[in-house]
Amino acid sequence: MLEITDLLVDIDPASGRRYPVHRAEVAHRLRDDGEARAARVVGRLPANDGVLDDEFVDRLLISVHGEIQRLSEEFRHGDRIACLLGPLIATLRTTGRPGPYRIVDLGCGTGYVVRWLARHAAMDDVEYVGVDYNAALVDEARRLARAEHLPCRFFVSDAFSSGGQADLLISSGVLHHVPADHLGDLFAHHESGPAVGFVHVDFQPSALAPIGAWLFHRARMRLAIARFDGVQSARRAHAPSLLGETAARHAPSFRTWIHRGRVRHTPFPGVFASIIGVRHPFAETAISAFGRRARQLEGAA
Amino acid sequence: MSPAVLAVVWLLVSLDCALMGYRLAMGRSALLDKRARHRRASMRAALLGQPALAGMTLLAVGLVATGPTGLGAAFDDAMIRLLAVAVPYAAVLLAATALCLVPSRAVRTVATVTIFGPLSLFRPVLVIGAVGYAVLPDPQWPLVLMGALIVIPGVLVEPWIDLRIARRLVLDAASAATAAALAASGAAPDLPRSRAQRRGEERLETVRVGGDAQMAAIVPTHVERRAEEVPRRREEVW
Numbered sequence: 001m002l003e004i005t006d007l008l009v010d011i012d013p014a015s016g017r018r019y020p021v022h023r024a025e026v027a028h029r030l031r032d033d034g035e036a037r038a039a040r041v042v043g044r045l046p047a048n049d050g051v052l053d054d055e056f057v058d059r060l061l062i063s064v065h066g067e068i069q070r071l072s073e074e075f076r077h078g079d080r081i082a083c084l085l086g087p088l089i090a091t092l093r094t095t096g097r098p099g100p101y102r103i104v105d106l107g108c109g110t111g112y113v114v115r116w117l118a119r120h121a122a123m124d125d126v127e128y129v130g131v132d133y134n135a136a137l138v139d140e141a142r143r144l145a146r147a148e149h150l151p152c153r154f155f156v157s158d159a160f161s162s163g164g165q166a167d168l169l170i171s172s173g174v175l176h177h178v179p180a181d182h183l184g185d186l187f188a189h190h191e192s193g194p195a196v197g198f199v200h201v202d203f204q205p206s207a208l209a210p211i212g213a214w215l216f217h218r219a220r221m222r223l224a225i226a227r228f229d230g231v232q233s234a235r236r237a238h239a240p241s242l243l244g245e246t247a248a249r250h251a252p253s254f255r256t257w258i259h260r261g262r263v264r265h266t267p268f269p270g271v272f273a274s275i276i277g278v279r280h281p282f283a284e285t286a287i288s289a290f291g292r293r294a295r296q297l298e299g300a301a
Numbered sequence: 302m303s304p305a306v307l308a309v310v311w312l313l314v315s316l317d318c319a320l321m322g323y324r325l326a327m328g329r330s331a332l333l334d335k336r337a338r339h340r341r342a343s344m345r346a347a348l349l350g351q352p353a354l355a356g357m358t359l360l361a362v363g364l365v366a367t368g369p370t371g372l373g374a375a376f377d378d379a380m381i382r383l384l385a386v387a388v389p390y391a392a393v394l395l396a397a398t399a400l401c402l403v404p405s406r407a408v409r410t411v412a413t414v415t416i417f418g419p420l421s422l423f424r425p426v427l428v429i430g431a432v433g434y435a436v437l438p439d440p441q442w443p444l445v446l447m448g449a450l451i452v453i454p455g456v457l458v459e460p461w462i463d464l465r466i467a468r469r470l471v472l473d474a475a476s477a478a479t480a481a482a483l484a485a486s487g488a489a490p491d492l493p494r495s496r497a498q499r500r501g502e503e504r505l506e507t508v509r510v511g512g513d514a515q516m517a518a519i520v521p522t523h524v525e526r527r528a529e530e531v532p533r534r535r536e537e538v539w
Contacts, residue, residue: 046475059474066470070328074413076406083406110331119333144331212414219422222328222467261407271410 001236002033003229004042005064006177008057011133013158018054023047041224058136060225065110065137067226068173071216075271077172078116080201084259084274085117087289088168088197089126091282095196097167099125104166104195106159107174108132111141111152118145118152129166133158160189169198175275176202176237180246183238187250190277197254197278197286203237204260204273210235212271240273244299247277255283257297302365302373306380307358313387314354315347320394321459322346324421329466357450364443372443379435379444386431394420428455 007026010019023045030039045060046053072078085103092101105114108130118128132138133156141154159174169190178186190198203209213234221227240258247256254277262270276297278286287294326335326342365373397416401409420427429452436448 056474060471063470063474066331067328069331074417075410080406112331112333115333140331148333150333212418215422216414216418219418220328222463223470261410270407271414 001232002030002035002038003177003232003236004030004038004225005061005229007042008045008052008061009134011158013133013160016133016156020051021057022050023052024050026052035228038228041228058134060223061134062110062136062140064223064226064229065140067221067223068230069110069112070220071230072112072172074220077201078113078120080261080272080274081113081170081172081199082117082121083293084199084201084276085121085168085170087286087291087293088199088276088278089123090289091278091286092167092196093125094285095282097196100127101125101167102127102129102165103168103170105130106169106171107177108141108154109134109137110144111138111154113170113172114152114154115141115145115148115150118150119148122151128152130154131157131159160185166193166195169193169195170200172201173233174202175200175243176233180238180242183243183246184250187247187254190247191251191253196282197276199274199276200243201272201274203234204270205234205237205239206269208269209237209271240275240298243273243275247275251277253279255280255299257299259297302361303377303380306377306384309384309388310380311354311358313384313391315350316391317455318350319343319347325459325462325466353454357447360450361443361447364447368443372441375439375441375444376447379439379448382438383431383435386427386434390420390427390431425456425460428452 004026007029008021010021011017012019023042027039027042030036030042046056089101089103093099103117103126105111105128108114109132111130111132114128114130128151130138130141130152131154132141135156138154138156145152145154159171159178175183175186203213210231213231217227217230221230240260244256244258247254256275256277259274259276260270261272261274287297290297320343322342322345323339325346326339330338361376365376393416397412397420400412400416403409432448432452432455436444
């Protein structure tokens, strides 16, 4: 299952070099994937000699991310992550590490979560940073942060980069972009890096998820790409159990838990699930910091 | 015609206009604080709906005054049938809004997924159904005319504006691409400036599209800043 936005930009993660993307090739891949409608959407994008126009694609991606931000706003992703991040920040303070503590949002896009945290969860000893491999999205995130005088920073880098220093890693709606056979690389990167913990929030797969995603995106999104990719995101989300197993295998120095955002004692399935990880020496401290909410962490018993 | 029934219809249509304004304003700014913007959009849409409502009320009053005896009672019955559908819909929306006051993210998420999303999506169907239910039991031509005057704008205005917004988003992206091409070629012709351009928010430029033919492009000024940043830089350490 492919998303259109994943195919519109081809950037080498190692060098940051951007390669031309051929429109016909993208359309062909989508058609091969059984997505004729998405192929038609791509076929309408402007191209020079068959190569997609970089500037157009960048501006379009900014517009698509603006649309997708509605989802983050309505589902309160900022608050969702802040609630899980709070206990981890409290844990960090007990580790003896000197502050300020750097919280890095991997694949931040236009930086909604980082900006939200900078506005609503600003702390003297915490620094919020967003990274994304797309320079245009990072520029937009910086512009938006400047416009509201928010104390956060954004850099061009990819989620697998080893160049960064982070105390905690976070992401929202990113894991489903990583194919199942590459998830291990992501957690291996966590393992080898300096971060004490991580929180990744993503869609939770269920039988109702594609229908719910279709309803939501049809009602809320205006751009065909945002509508298509939104539904695909829900369809290709990884099962929390797979995330937990992969993290345990590739990041063994972390203890991990799953948090499902669902209304207790109701039949409604949760829309999002989070995987939370903390280095083993600090796991008990983290559980204490979660307090009564630790009961909602699967695997914390 | 009963003034009380008319007042309830007026109130509900005004509320619907305000909600439409809110929906149309959503997703158009990526800033965090948009409450004032959304409030303004809701107020503007509700106000813009007032002349239309007043016009339709005057038309209905005129039709009743000049129409056959009993047309006023038929209008009342039709409006009551309309309210039989519209009031529960509004009540569900208000209940869902009240649900959002519960300090639980999961509850709000369920409200969004199961109530706000589907109700927004099926609103056009509901408008057609409500008007059909109101008019079809007594299909006199003045009632059919008023029903059509409710259905056509009620169903088409929001998708039409949404489509224009989507096209504008794509056109902005295309303008940005044009601007980058202009920045690379160094072309910067003099053309009359709009108010937005005088404020420095946009600029109008032309691009040669073959021979002597030129195409105008409205370009947001921040595009120029981005064009200057080519080639892209890459920070290795964050």
